[in-house]
Amino acid sequence: xxxxxxxxxxxxxxxxxxxxxxxxxxxxxxxxxxxxxxxxxxxxxxxxxxxxxxxxxxxxxxxxxxxxxxxxxxxxxxxxxxxxxxxxxxxxxxxxxxxxxxxxxxxxxxxxxxxxxxxxxxxxxxxxxxxxxxxxxxxxxxxxxxxxxxxxxxxxxxxxxxxxxxxxxxxxxxxxxxxxxxxxxxxxxxxxxxxxxxxxxxxxxxxxxxxxxxxxxxxxxxxxxxxxxxxx
Numbered sequence: 001x002x003x004x005x006x007x008x009x010x011x012x013x014x015x016x017x018x019x020x021x022x023x024x025x026x027x028x029x030x031x032x033x034x035x036x037x038x039x040x041x042x043x044x045x046x047x048x049x050x051x052x053x054x055x056x057x058x059x060x061x062x063x064x065x066x067x068x069x070x071x072x073x074x075x076x077x078x079x080x081x082x083x084x085x086x087x088x089x090x091x092x093x094x095x096x097x098x099x100x101x102x103x104x105x106x107x108x109x110x111x112x113x114x115x116x117x118x119x120x121x122x123x124x125x126x127x128x129x130x131x132x133x134x135x136x137x138x139x140x141x142x143x144x145x146x147x148x149x150x151x152x153x154x155x156x157x158x159x160x161x162x163x164x165x166x167x168x169x170x171x172x173x174x175x176x177x178x179x180x181x182x183x184x185x186x187x188x189x190x191x192x193x194x195x196x197x198x199x200x201x202x203x204x205x206x207x208x209x210x211x212x213x214x215x216x217x218x219x220x221x222x223x224x225x226x227x228x229x230x231x232x
Contacts, residue, residue, distance in 0.1 A: 003037040006073045006173050006204040007059065013067030014054055027228050028054050032068070034223045036173065041195060041205040041218045046225035052208045053102075055225060056175050059206065060099045061089040072096055073172065094122070098171035102178050104150055104162040112136060112153075112161050113146040119168040135164045138194075140187055156182045167194055174198060176207035180214050192217045 012032035018024045028051040036042050044052045057063045059070055061081050071078040072092055079088060093099075106115050113132055120128035136146060139160040145153065150161045159182045166174065176195075180188045188211070195205060195218045209215035215222075 003039055004073065005035055005037055007036040007206075008071040008078070009034050009055075009059070009068070010071070011068035012055065012058065012065050012070060014051070014058055014063060014065050029058070029065075029225075030067075030228060032223075032225065036204040036206055038172075038202045038204055039199050040220040041199055041207060043215050043219035043222045044206065044208050044225055045215070045222050047227060050225045050227045052225045053177055056099075056177055056206065056208060060097055060175055061093065096171055097173045097175065098166050098169040099175045100162055100166035100177065100179055102159075102181065104158040106150060108151060109149050111147045112141065112150050115150065115161060116164045116168055119165055123168075123170065132164070132168065135168060136161070139164055139190055156184065156187065159183060160187060163191060163194070167198065170201075170203070172203060174203055174205045176205060176209075178208050178210055180209070180211055188214060 010033050012029055013027075014029040015025045015027040018026065032055055034042060044055060046052055054063060058065050059081070061084070065082050068082065070081040072081060074092065074096060079092060081089060084092070113129060113136065116136060117128040117132035120131045125131055133143065133146060137143065141157060141160055141164070145157070150158045153161070159179075163179055166176070180191050183191065192214060198205060199218075205218070207218070209219070
């Protein structure tokens with residue numbers, strides 16, 4: 001059975017301009033290219049500083065690339081993030097691309113349950129709070145914490161709320177930036193199970209996994225992001 005292509009990166013290049021340093025340009029990525037299919041996990045690997053997180057943020061449209069194309073499936077068509085307008089990028093984030101960063105960024109004082117149930121509500125669920133509570137509990141966030149804002153949580157607890165929000169969206173494409181970095185072994189195994197279940201549902205995952213055991217457990221393919229000095 002042929003799996004549909006969800007995302008194509010072709011010749012992706014990105015540099016940053018340091019305006020406070022006389023406009024110096026720092027190249028980060030060049031000629032990055034890969035394809036993501038339904039139901040597979042592509043792991044981005046490479047040494048620290050190679051540009052893995054920059055590439056992931058570019059796939060989400062946080063960074064506008066300087067060269068190449070990032071084509072994202074939009075129904076029966078593809079949209080190129082390299083040329084898409086901001087409104088289209090926001091629409092794709094709502095419908096097609098989920099992103100779990102290394103840090104939880106939410107409105108202060110909003111309870112954890114509301115942060116996650118908002119995602120279920122946006123999908124049209126009539127039982128958003130119940131689904132959110134179940135997902136938080138699966139990630140071992142105790143019910144007594146559901147009514148508290150995540151700013152009061154430990155780093156690992158905040159990351160699990162972040163993961164709950166990301167997986168709740170059921171986006172066809174899910175981007176994960178070190179999703180288990182601050183987790184204990186029990187919760188790491190929960191996340192591995194969630195990634196496998198997402199793949200079984202046809203979701204395509206692109207992730208950065210510094211934990212080699214996690215990468216081996218979930219990744220179908222690996223894309224090596226070379227430091228720019230070694231890219232040639």
